[in-house]
Amino acid sequence: MKILFTSLFLLLFLTSCSDSSNNEAAVEVSFDEKKEKKREIKNEKFTLLTTKGEKIDIEMLGNSLISKQLNGKVVLINFWATWCPPCIKEMPLFNEMYEKYGDKFEIIGVLYERNKDPKELEAFLTKHKIKFPVTVSSSNFDFAKRIGNVQRIPESFLYSKDGIFIERFVGIVDEVVLKWNIEQNKDE
16 A cells, blocks of 8 residues: 555656756746746845945845955944834943944944934934934835835844844833844954
């Protein structure tokens, strides 16, 4: 009985029919086209503009983040808004980590609000003593979609000093996990 089932399995699943020798090439080309399209989608460049007028150039390659400005630092990309209580709650932690780890750690606060009045934003940043760069460019929303289809805030993405994706935080960042990851990756 086992031999019968094995034979039937081999007959059904390991044989194929083809009326043309070109089918194999057509499938291969189709696969290559899909692979190329996937590459095109995965490799994107963004220029984020900070509230101080500085540009941060970021290239996303798959799940990796490449940036000359951020090279050699553990990086936390944080999507937030001024009207979001959990976002405001995590700001003191971010300020603390930003000061504590200095040139080994960078936070990029990506404002996830459209048409925010610059004076209101500046007052908010001053009130909450934000020490890390905050981006306000129109590409913030494209970047949010590309990095992880951000739809809720706060949402943060942590990368090693080599730009390798480490952790995604949906909601308030877990302080213990953040500190542990910074410590593990800052001196790799």
